[in-house]
Amino acid sequence: MSVLVAQQAPDFTAAAVLANGSIIDDFQLSNFKGRKIVLFFYPLDFTFVCPSEILAHHSRIAQFADRGVEVIGISVDSQFTHNAWRNTEHQNGGLGAIDFPLVADTNHAIMKAYGVVHPAGIALRASFLVDEDFVVRHQVVNDLPLGRNVDEMLRMVDALDFHSKHGEVCPAGWSKGDEGMKDTPTGVAQYLAKNAGNL
Numbered sequence: 475m476s477v478l479v480a481q482q483a484p485d486f487t488a489a490a491v492l493a494n495g496s497i498i499d500d501f502q503l504s505n506f507k508g509r510k511i512v513l514f515f516y517p518l519d520f521t522f523v524c525p526s527e528i529l530a531h532h533s534r535i536a537q538f539a540d541r542g543v544e545v546i547g548i549s550v551d552s553q554f555t556h557n558a559w560r561n562t563e564h565q566n567g568g569l570g571a572i573d574f575p576l577v578a579d580t581n582h583a584i585m586k587a588y589g590v591v592h593p594a595g596i597a598l599r600a601s602f603l604v605d606e607d608f609v610v611r612h613q614v615v616n617d618l619p620l621g622r623n624v625d626e627m628l629r630m631v632d633a634l635d636f637h638s639k640h641g642e643v644c645p646a647g648w649s650k651g652d653e654g655m656k657d658t659p660t661g662v663a664q665y666l667a668k669n670a671g672n673l
Contacts (some may be wrong), residue, residue: 476589478602478610481515484587487610489553489578491560495551501577503546504608510543510634511604512627515579515590515597519551519559523621525569527599530624532572541631545574550585550596553578590615603630608658 478484483503490501504512508526514531516524517664531545533537538545549556556576562568585591590600599622603612612630616622633644640655655665 477591477613478588479613481610483511483602483608483610484584484602486577486584486587488584489580490575491553491556491578492575493573495557495560495571498556501506501575504545506544507608508606509542510606510631511546512538512543512545512586512601512631514546514599514601514622515548515585515588516599517592517596517618518549519555520567522564523599523619525559525567526551527621527624528569528572529564531574532569534624534628535573537628538631541628541635543631547574548576548577548579548584548597550579550582552580592618601627601632603627605634645669 475550485504487500487502487503489497489499491497494562503513514527516527518524528547531547535545556578560569560571560576562569579585579597582595585597588600588602590598592598599616599618599620601614601622602610605611611634612634614622632650633648636642636644636650636654640654643657648654655661
C-alpha cells in the first residue's frame with residue numbers, strides 16, 4: 475500500500491455517474507483542482523457495508539459543501555452498475571439518488587495508483603483528503619469488514635482549514651472550536667500545561 479500524504483494526488487480520467495444521474499466517459503479529477511476533494515474508495519456495488527458508507531457521505535453532503543469540499547466515490551464497478559444501484563430503492567439494498575459522483579474504475583488503474591488494492595482485486599475502504607493545491611493531506615484505509623466514520627473526515631477538513639487559516643497545529647482529539655497549538659517548544663508547553671489531563 476502507498477502512503478500518498480504530502481504528495482500530489484494521482485490524476486485520472488474515467489467514466490462516472492454524476493450527482494444529477496447523467497453518465498459521462500471523461501470525468502477527470504484534476505478538474506476540481508482549486509477545491510478540497512474527499513475521494514473515497516469502496517469495494518463493490520450491491521454489497522453490504524458499502525451502501526451505509528455511501529449514504530453516510532450523502533447525508534453529510536451539505537456539511538462538506540459548506541466547507542468547499544467535493545465528494546467523489548470510486549469502485550471497480552461500471553458506470554452502468556453504479557447507475558442501476560442509484561436507481562434501486564433503499565429497501566432493496568440500493569442507494570437511491572445521491573448527491574455526488576460515482577466513478578467507474580473498471581480497469582483497476584485508479585485503485586492501483588492510490589495503492590489501495592485488496593488481494594481479492596477490489597478496493598479497500600480508503601479515503602483521501604486532497605487540498606486546493608492537489609496535495610493529499612490525509613488518508614485512512616480500512617479492511618473490508620470495517621466501515622469508516624464519515625464524521626472523522628469532516629473533522630479532518632476542519633483541522634486542515636484551521637491550520638491553513640491560523641498557522642497553528644491541531645493536537646490530539648482537536649475539534650472545530652477548540653484551541654490549536656503553536657508548533658514551538660513554548661507552544662507545546664503552554665498547551666500541555668492547560669490540557670494534558672484531558673488528552
